[in-house]
Structure formats: C-alpha cells, structure tokens
Amino acid sequence: MIFRQLVDIETSTYSYLLGCERTHRAVLIDPVASELDVYINLLQSLNLKLIYTLETHVHADHITGSGLLREKLGSKSVLHRDAGALCADLLVTDGVLLQVGDLELEVRHTPGHTSGCVSYVMADRVFTGDSLLINGSGRTDFQQGDAGKLYDSIINKLFSLPADTLVYPGHDYQGNTVSSIKQEMGKNPRLGHGKSREEFIAIMQELKLAYPKFIDKALPANQSCGLVAE
C-alpha cells in the first residue's frame, strides 16, 4: 500500500493518501482545497487514479478539496448520511465496507464532535478525523457537538480496536503525527486511565475554547463539498 500523510500547515490539518499498487487506485482522506495542486501532482507522480475522497466529517476549520477534486479528476465524495451535506456522492453509515483496489476501509460512525463524524478503520490503522486526537479529542461545542456521545464513540467504537492499531488523526497542533489505541487508552488526558463519562463531559465543558475563526466560512462551503457559490 502506498501511504502518505500530508499536512496543511495553515490549519494543522492532516490529509492522507492511500494507494493500491496493484490496481493504481487511490483514496484521499480529508483533502484540503488549498492543497489541490499537491494532491494532483502526487497522484500523477505515483501513477494513481483517485476514486474516492473520504471525509471524516463536515469540517469547520478548513475548506475541503473534495468538490474540486471531483471536478478535476472525477473522484466521488464520501460522507456519513447524517453529515447534512447533500453534495456527497456516496453517503455511508456505520459498518459499511468500502473497497478501492486492495484497500479496505470500514466505516465506523463516531458522533460527538459532529453528528455525522466517522472514522475509517483498516487492518492496522484507523483514521479518526476530529473524534479522537493524539492526547485529546475534537471539541464538542459546535456542529451538534455532544461530549457524552463523543465519549461513547471513542470508548465503544475506537478503544475496542486492537491495542496496536495506529491512530491517524485529523489534526495535531503539537507536531505529533501518529499514535496508537494503546497509547491513547493509557495517556490521553481526557479519556485515558479509564476516565469516566462524567469526567470527560466535565473536562469538555471547562475547555472554554475561542469561537472557531473560520467556521462561518467553512461550514456552508463544506456542505457544498467546498465549492462556494460565486
């Protein structure tokens, strides 16, 4: 498998390119619109055809590249059925298996950061979007956020994965690129050490985060797969 973790420095967003060497088919997880040329050049240099853009959720902090990639490369945009983005070409739900060449990804519905959040599970790794972050979690004060639901999602849908499963998040603001289920179960300060649901909810309530600076622009754009009406 071809695997590239890509970072958008401006918003500390991680995107992921996964390619099948046998069939030359690929997916991009959470592509960022401003990085379009990077993706197109990378796909071309690796001789890969982009089949799907897999979104973990409707983002509030950057504009997705899924709509532009569809226009340029004919790829299809994948989102959860509850994400509220009618622009998507393929709407998925919990437990759906997606195959692209020899790549296999299972959709896990992990609501809490948003109601339409999913994680994409492979044999040895999981792409958690803004549900589970390294030493943290997505915020739960916008976009139908719900700390209790996020706790349930992480405990039941992610911490139930094999302990050595690699965790690739949607963001990191400290320069971490990868963790594992075992590491997060151990030392994640919000959920590790067997923290209770009540403790997690209290921690999330006390965060008092600033209003997301980009949300008013990003949300409506991303509900149209990043294609802003002129």
Next chain:
Amino acid sequence: MIFRQLVDIETSTYSYLLGCERTHRAVLIDPVASELDVYINLLQSLNLKLIYTLETHVHADHITGSGLLREKLGSKSVLHRDAGALCADLLVTDGVLLQVGDLELEVRHTPGHTSGCVSYVMADRVFTGDSLLINGSGRTDFQQGDAGKLYDSIINKLFSLPADTLVYPGHDYQGNTVSSIKQEMGKNPRLGHGKSREEFIAIMQELKLAYPKFIDKALPANQSCGLVAE
C-alpha cells in the same frame, strides 16, 4: 465470477447473485423477502459472504429482502440517494464505482420509472431493474414516473453501452431471462428502431395499466428495506 439469476415466480421478479471466487464476497441485486431461505442456503453452499444488497429502486410489486438479509447476515443495503428510503446503509449516485472482492459495478442513475432508479453496470453486462425491460420498459405512471426522463435515461445511459453488453432486467413476464443492448436498440417495440422521445411518451401514455395490486403494501415496506413495522 459466480453468477446466478434467480426468479420469484409469484411476481416474475429477477434477483441476481454475484460472487467473487477469490475473496468469497458477494452481492445480491434486488433480493425478494419471500425468497430469503433460498439466498441463505445458496450463499452457504457456495461459501459466500454477502456484503451488499444492491437495489435498483424502491419496488412497488414485491417486498425487498434487504432488511431481513441485513438482520441475518450483516449485509448492507444500497440505494440511490433520491430513492427516499432512509433505511439504506449506503446511498449512491451516478458514476459511483462499487467494488466487492473482484466484482466491480458502476452505478448509473436511470430515473423515469422512479426518480431513484439506478442500473448497475459491469464490464460485460448491465442490471437494469425496471428501467429497461426485454422488449419493454418500466411503467411511468407511479412513483414519480416520467416517460420523458425514462427515455433519456435509456438512450443516454444504457444504449450508450457497448452493443454486446448483456441486459439483465428486474422482471420479465414472458419468460425471457436476458437480452443485449444491441437487441433492445433494434427490436424493443417502445424504444427500438430509433423511436423518438415523443413516440415513447405517447406509447407510455396509452398503456392504461391496471393499478399495481401490491403497491400500497410494498411501497411503505420497501421504504423501510422491507421490514414492516408490527
């Protein structure tokens, strides 16, 4: 590829089992609830795991087996985004590629019989549901039916396939099991010989078909993947 055409005699409905011999994964196209045991026995005897049930549309003449198969086997129900069936696990749109093992099916949106009708295209065959029938077409007087749209779908999305593509329909009432794009372009009495859109619309308007005897029961059931509320 393992391929079985299955018939529900009571409603003259064709269902199709497609299996990948390498991965032992399978799909069923338009399964019928009353044939559940047939499918389960067949899958078992062929050592196949059912991944998706692919619906060509929300049927008005029989109850789908997709919900029961999901309950029994964990398969996921696939429908077009416009089919108005929120029970579906995977909502697709025109041009989406679905892979199951080595099986590859491309979704073609072919509205007209219903607004959410699709055909599933493979390299050598197409499953046309009630859009294109052998020597006929689906009726267009119910379920957002629209003869003009159906004409456009058949001409643009189906008759543009390679001429030797096999046509496997959702029903046949004369005992035909398979046709080809070439045969239908030639001798389909409603659309063959280059019949015009106006001619087709006139033919459909003059059909004066009886009210579908099963529609009042089948439609609400199929909007819930065949699982009727008790």
